[in-house]
Amino acid sequence: MIDLVIIGGSAASCSAAIYATRRQLNFRMITQNIGGEVALSGVVNNWPGIIDIQGFELADQFAKHVRSYGVKIEEGWYVENIVPTKNYQVVVAKNPAGKVEKLQTKAVIIGTGIHPKKLSVPSEERLDHKGVTSCTVCDGPLYKGKVTVTVGSGNSALESALMLAEIAKPAYIISKFPDTPETQGGFPKGEKILIDKLKAHKNIKIIYAAKTLEITGDKKVEGIKYQDAIGVHTLAVDGVMVHVGAIPNSGFAGPVAKNKQGEIFVDTKCHTTVPGIFAAGDVTDIPHKQIVIAAGQGVIAALEAIGYINTWMP
Numbered sequence: 496m497i498d499l500v501i502i503g504g505s506a507a508s509c510s511a512a513i514y515a516t517r518r519q520l521n522f523r524m525i526t527q528n529i530g531g532e533v534a535l536s537g538v539v540n541n542w543p544g545i546i547d548i549q550g551f552e553l554a555d556q557f558a559k560h561v562r563s564y565g566v567k568i569e570e571g572w573y574v575e576n577i578v579p580t581k582n583y584q585v586v587v588a589k590n591p592a593g594k595v596e597k598l599q600t601k602a603v604i605i606g607t608g609i610h611p612k613k614l615s616v617p618s619e620e621r622l623d624h625k626g627v628t629s630c631t632v633c634d635g636p637l638y639k640g641k642v643t644v645t646v647g648s649g650n651s652a653l654e655s656a657l658m659l660a661e662i663a664k665p666a667y668i669i670s671k672f673p674d675t676p677e678t679q680g681g682f683p684k685g686e687k688i689l690i691d692k693l694k695a696h697k698n699i700k701i702i703y704a705a706k707t708l709e710i711t712g713d714k715k716v717e718g719i720k721y722q723d724a725i726g727v728h729t730l731a732v733d734g735v736m737v738h739v740g741a742i743p744n745s746g747f748a749g750p751v752a753k754n755k756q757g758e759i760f761v762d763t764k765c766h767t768t769v770p771g772i773f774a775a776g777d778v779t780d781i782p783h784k785q786i787v788i789a790a791g792q793g794v795i796a797a798l799e800a801i802g803y804i805n806t807w808m809p
């Protein structure tokens with residue numbers, strides 16, 4: 496029986512690990528890879544204290560910081576299940592050799608993040624980070640004075656188009672819904688205040704009831720092909736922002752309650768609905784998915800796990 500298993504190797508989990516090791520917990524840190532979405536974030540300009548850093552370098556710094564305490568980050572592990580058992584948890588995971596191991600632990604911190612949903616159209620994968628991005632907050636500023644299109648119809652797509660409207664020339668948005676009262680004017684899941692702003696903005700052009708067919712371009716994005724009731728069109732654009740949803744990496748976390756999207760419910764102290772299981776970062780139902788927020792939640796989860804372990808009775 497160990498004190499804690501931290502699942503993940505990125506912002507939330509590395510921050511949790513730093514606190515766990517400084518409090519001298521007997522813990523293991525297991526993860527599929529080091530860096531998660533941080534490593535894929537491109538240039539990061541909003542981690543306090545570092546004005547400009549590549550995401551993969553920041554992720555590398557996180558891991559170095561953890562290892563500087565002598566912690567071994569066990570990479571290549573894939574967690575398949577967590578089984579609450581009496582007053583402890585069994586974390587079921589495949590190790591790098593593909594063998595299933597069962598780790599008995601008093602507490603667990605889940606920091607497994609999300610992965611963005613894809614459009615699943617030709618050239619999307621090939622032009623990823625060559626004009627295609629899933630993070631407008633991060634990459635939007637690169638499109639100053641350029642033509643962008645956001646694909647999606649939820650709040651994240653609305654926010655993407657509104658942000659780009661201030662810098663791009665112009666900012667298109669493609670919604671798959673028609674402009675009818677039943678669909679809230681093409682954005683059935685969006686907040687009214689955002690929809691109103693979007694519709695009033697002179698620099699935003701809305702394409703309704705359209706299905707994206709393909710992203711075009713050789714070495715970088717040059718356009719987007721879509722179909723509407725009239726036919727197939729190609730729009731010349733420099734950037735395609737894909738905001739069609741995200742999938743939390745929470746499928747293995749069977750016992751904890753999740754929302755419809757699969758995000759793990761946590762309270763303000765990062766407790767899940769199962770005592771002894773804590774969650775932090777993008778995998779939770781926190782609305783803002785950012786590195787500094789994930790790191791902060793990782794610290795809260797660690798401090799709460801320490802409190803839980805201190806009062807744990809065999």
Ligand SMILES: Cc1cc2nc3c(=O)[nH]c(=O)nc-3n(C[C@H](O)[C@H](O)[C@H](O)COP(=O)(O)OP(=O)(O)OC[C@H]3O[C@@H](n4cnc5c(N)ncnc54)[C@H](O)[C@@H]3O)c2cc1C
Binds near residue numbers: 508534573632
């Ligand atoms: C393109 C892009 C650009 C971005 N740019 C910025 C930016 O500039 N600034 C910013 O603040 N935020 C940015 N973000 C958001 C940021 O990347 C996330 O908020 C951050 O990565 C969340 O950290 P996390 O630790 O919660 O999850 P992640 O970074 O996703 O890490 C999850 C970890 O869990 C591991 N894992 C997942 N499933 C399992 C499993 N079953 N078993 C074992 N391990 C598992 C993964 O290997 C990984 O190590 C960007 C996101 C994207 C997609």
